[in-house]
Amino acid sequence: MPRIALVGFGTVGRSVARILSDGDRDPLVLSHVCNRQVERKVVDWVPPAVAWTSDFEDVLRSDADVVVEVIGGLEPAASWIRRALEAGKSVVTANKQVMARAGAELMQVAADRRLHLLFEAAVAGGVPIIRGVREGLAGDRLQRVLGVLNGTCNYMLTRMEDGQVSFDDALREAQDRGYAEADPTADVDGGDAQAKLAILSAVGLGRRIAVDAIPLRSIRPVEPVDFQYARRLGCTIRQVSRAEVLDGAGTDVMASVQPMLVPVASPLARAEGSQNVVVVGGPHGGETAFRGFGAGGDPTAVAVVSDLEAIARTGSTAPRYRRPAAEAGVETDFEASQYLRFVIVDRPGIIASLAGVFLRHGLNIDSVLQEPDWPKSALPFVVTLEPCSSRVLQAALAEIETFDFHARPPIWMPILPRGERCS
Amino acid sequence: MPRIALVGFGTVGRSVARILSDGDRDPLVLSHVCNRQVERKVVDWVPPAVAWTSDFEDVLRSDADVVVEVIGGLEPAASWIRRALEAGKSVVTANKQVMARAGAELMQVAADRRLHLLFEAAVAGGVPIIRGVREGLAGDRLQRVLGVLNGTCNYMLTRMEDGQVSFDDALREAQDRGYAEADPTADVDGGDAQAKLAILSAVGLGRRIAVDAIPLRSIRPVEPVDFQYARRLGCTIRQVSRAEVLDGAGTDVMASVQPMLVPVASPLARAEGSQNVVVVGGPHGGETAFRGFGAGGDPTAVAVVSDLEAIARTGSTAPRYRRPAAEAGVETDFEASQYLRFVIVDRPGIIASLAGVFLRHGLNIDSVLQEPDWPKSALPFVVTLEPCSSRVLQAALAEIETFDFHARPPIWMPILPRGERCS
Numbered sequence: 001m002p003r004i005a006l007v008g009f010g011t012v013g014r015s016v017a018r019i020l021s022d023g024d025r026d027p028l029v030l031s032h033v034c035n036r037q038v039e040r041k042v043v044d045w046v047p048p049a050v051a052w053t054s055d056f057e058d059v060l061r062s063d064a065d066v067v068v069e070v071i072g073g074l075e076p077a078a079s080w081i082r083r084a085l086e087a088g089k090s091v092v093t094a095n096k097q098v099m100a101r102a103g104a105e106l107m108q109v110a111a112d113r114r115l116h117l118l119f120e121a122a123v124a125g126g127v128p129i130i131r132g133v134r135e136g137l138a139g140d141r142l143q144r145v146l147g148v149l150n151g152t153c154n155y156m157l158t159r160m161e162d163g164q165v166s167f168d169d170a171l172r173e174a175q176d177r178g179y180a181e182a183d184p185t186a187d188v189d190g191g192d193a194q195a196k197l198a199i200l201s202a203v204g205l206g207r208r209i210a211v212d213a214i215p216l217r218s219i220r221p222v223e224p225v226d227f228q229y230a231r232r233l234g235c236t237i238r239q240v241s242r243a244e245v246l247d248g249a250g251t252d253v254m255a256s257v258q259p260m261l262v263p264v265a266s267p268l269a270r271a272e273g274s275q276n277v278v279v280v281g282g283p284h285g286g287e288t289a290f291r292g293f294g295a296g297g298d299p300t301a302v303a304v305v306s307d308l309e310a311i312a313r314t315g316s317t318a319p320r321y322r323r324p325a326a327e328a329g330v331e332t333d334f335e336a337s338q339y340l341r342f343v344i345v346d347r348p349g350i351i352a353s354l355a356g357v358f359l360r361h362g363l364n365i366d367s368v369l370q371e372p373d374w375p376k377s378a379l380p381f382v383v384t385l386e387p388c389s390s391r392v393l394q395a396a397l398a399e400i401e402t403f404d405f406h407a408r409p410p411i412w413m414p415i416l417p418r419g420e421r422c423s
Numbered sequence: 424m425p426r427i428a429l430v431g432f433g434t435v436g437r438s439v440a441r442i443l444s445d446g447d448r449d450p451l452v453l454s455h456v457c458n459r460q461v462e463r464k465v466v467d468w469v470p471p472a473v474a475w476t477s478d479f480e481d482v483l484r485s486d487a488d489v490v491v492e493v494i495g496g497l498e499p500a501a502s503w504i505r506r507a508l509e510a511g512k513s514v515v516t517a518n519k520q521v522m523a524r525a526g527a528e529l530m531q532v533a534a535d536r537r538l539h540l541l542f543e544a545a546v547a548g549g550v551p552i553i554r555g556v557r558e559g560l561a562g563d564r565l566q567r568v569l570g571v572l573n574g575t576c577n578y579m580l581t582r583m584e585d586g587q588v589s590f591d592d593a594l595r596e597a598q599d600r601g602y603a604e605a606d607p608t609a610d611v612d613g614g615d616a617q618a619k620l621a622i623l624s625a626v627g628l629g630r631r632i633a634v635d636a637i638p639l640r641s642i643r644p645v646e647p648v649d650f651q652y653a654r655r656l657g658c659t660i661r662q663v664s665r666a667e668v669l670d671g672a673g674t675d676v677m678a679s680v681q682p683m684l685v686p687v688a689s690p691l692a693r694a695e696g697s698q699n700v701v702v703v704g705g706p707h708g709g710e711t712a713f714r715g716f717g718a719g720g721d722p723t724a725v726a727v728v729s730d731l732e733a734i735a736r737t738g739s740t741a742p743r744y745r746r747p748a749a750e751a752g753v754e755t756d757f758e759a760s761q762y763l764r765f766v767i768v769d770r771p772g773i774i775a776s777l778a779g780v781f782l783r784h785g786l787n788i789d790s791v792l793q794e795p796d797w798p799k800s801a802l803p804f805v806v807t808l809e810p811c812s813s814r815v816l817q818a819a820l821a822e823i824e825t826f827d828f829h830a831r832p833p834i835w836m837p838i839l840p841r842g843e844r845c846s
Binding site: 015019024120126127128131132135136137138139140141267270282284285286287288289290291292293298299301302303304305306307308309310313314315319320321 | 438442447543549550551554555558559560561562563564690693705707708709710711712713714715716721722724725726727728729730731732733736737738742743744
């Protein structure tokens with residue numbers, strides 16, 4: 001009969017409390033709710049025996065068996081999780097930053113005490129991807145993970161595509177609907193997905209990578225016109241989080257979070273609105289895809305309560321996960337076909353100038369696309385390149401950016417290949 | 424250090440042995456292989472300490488901790504699983520017929536002894552759907568499951584669509600590729616999916632239903648022309664397995680396995696070739712979709728080895744799954760829009776005759792579709808009906824079948840609605 005202390009009573013915390021109070025969750029018992037200025041938070045629909053407190057020390061001293069941490073942010077959450085474990089309490093957390101940055105250390109603290117530290121809610125909300133890769137596909141040796149891990153970005157990109165609205169308008173809509181924070185940096189610039197990808201790399205690929213070593217590229221420069229060109233190429237645009245174990249000598253992982261062109265037939269393209277998708281691949285099972293709601297109080301609470309059910313099922317002694325993830329470096333260079341979109345002040349000789357730079361860097365043009373009916377003073381057009389190193393491409397772009405014909409800076413996005421790796 | 428006896432050394436058994444012998448599966452140890460006339464089966468790539476036997480009694484008497492049953496079929500598999508459990512051995516099985524028909528009883532035998540009885544491989548091969556619904560979404564209260572659960576049917580239907588080949592030709596292709604048995608009955612007529620759906624109903628919905636109570640309708644009457652009409656309706660055709668908890672007084676489940684029109688944007692339509700897809704829905708987490716390879720030695724072996732890893736992780740005492748499934752009846756009538764395809768010897772008055780029958784039964788025609796360029800002696804055309812009871816429809820069709828204008832018997836298929844229940 002696990003007694004549960006809920007630490008944090010915001011959107012997710014309230015959804016967890018509601019599910020635990022629906023009358024059919026025996027033997028899970030909500031015993032404590034802890035929140036700053038808790039007197040403003042007290043509700044009458046939880047069981048009357050629940051103790052309300054503003055002081056985390058009360059939780060540590062209590063008879064609760066499990067602490068559910070849903071306050072978010074790195075601190076004090078990480079310290080509180082550590083102290084809960086040291087006090088002999090299992091922990092369920094929805095905290096991606098803590099698990100991405102301090103997860104290995106905290107998992108060791110938990111393992112030393114045979115306590116549970118579960119975090120299904122930290123990645124892709126209600127989609128059971130942590131359990132999927134850690135347990136459901138434990139029989140395989142996963143080599144790659146591709147995901148649409150940020151529902152806010154995905155909502156914005158689908159709005160930009162369907163409504164041909166600008167980035168700023170899409171952001172405003174997302175904020176109006178409560179999908180985006182007042183400061184959208186973590187979502188649109190990739191920090192949120194970066195933390196989730198680091199967790200998936202550790203849990204799914206067995207490779208622990210430094211969060212901040214995963215290169216990020218923002219979706220801010222994406223414009224509605226990019227969706228028109230993407231469509232001509234049979235693609236749409238997604239913020240794609242990607243990690244892949246590199247063959248060969250090392251244990252390194254190629255990883256990135258960035259906007260990419262993805263074929264419309266790819267499961268990544270099928271993430272609609274605020275949905276998340278994760279596709280994993282291994283040598284025995286092939287590609288397996290998971291899709292569902294990655295954010296919001298209720299889906300995230302399902303993940304939290306599923307973790308609580310796991311604790312109820314297995315009892316107070318946590319199972320031993322084998323093979324803790326090995327530390328790995330991040331390779332930031334990778335081969336891919338590339339999409340480059342320029343917005344130029346038109347004049348003769350521009351293609352020749354670009355072609356000269358590409359030639360010097362050994363880059364091969366695959367196609368040049370130009371939609372009609374744009375003004376010559378701000379004319380968008382697209383060049384696609386055959387598969388090339390992103391490092392070489394960036395060197396070429398540094399030269400290209402010095403030309404004086406740009407009306408706006410160019411944008412580049414890798415094109416996810418059709419076929420086995422994204423089918 | 425679980426010692427594993429592999430019972431059955433066919434395609435799946437060999438794939439399991441190969442994964443267990445790949446040198447990196449400590450502490451899992453393959454200790455025994457049991458197969459009829461085992462001397463024909465011995466291979467040199469398993470560890471030399473493996474004991475080979477043709478006699479299951481040797482396995483029961485052995486020091487193996489876990490029996491992996493991959494012989495298939497109801498008997499002797501069910502008896503052997505029971506005897507293994509009674510001998511104190513945990514069991515991992517890929518056997519859908521055993522788990523659908525004797526699963527409740529065997530799970531009780533296992534639970535009484537705190538032994539593991541795991542069966543991830545019994546449904547959707549390498550797609551971790553059993554763990555997904557039983558553990559990953561344990562925090563929700565799932566109310567419905569929709570799936571493409573038979574890879575052979577799906578291969579055939581996608582071939583009929585893409586290649587416009589007949590059912591017989593698609594079947595021959597599937598047999599040539601090893602996807603279909605010489606006797607394809609269980610696949611095309613639905614018995615295979617029926618067993619899997621009964622398992623998903625028990626594990627995912629908490630409702631145990633009699634396998635044979637799930638109504639089946641074969642994909643045999645589907646013709647290439649149906650895909651042309653389906654496409655005009657924004658749909659494709661899939662063998663859909665469906666179970667949904669009915670609201671109201673009882674605990675009944677609406678369940679069926681049959682060909683259905685599914686919107687091309689539905690995840691069910693995204694099952695390609697021999698893939699499986701399962702979509703589950705609950706009040707808190709919304710719809711969650713799982714997709715991957717549902718058959719074949721390697722994906723199925725991944726599921727078996729993932730179960731073995733779960734045993735290694737949790738140790739010899741199995742977790743207690745709460746809330747064993749409650750017995751439930753099967754409701755076979757359901758409301759849906761309907762697709763009816765007739766092939767007629769054309770003459771005036773046919774639509775009027777049909778319309779008269781529909782009118783008497785209170786059925787409302789939504790559209791009448793007729794592609795050009797078919798001979799008048801065998802003219803296919805389609806009527807779609809507004810949502811109606813399948814029982815009422817069948818009564819109307821019984822009357823319609825007595826008309827003398829049919830060149831071939833009519834076919835009817837429900838149309839899966841767009842939107843929340845299949846999005």
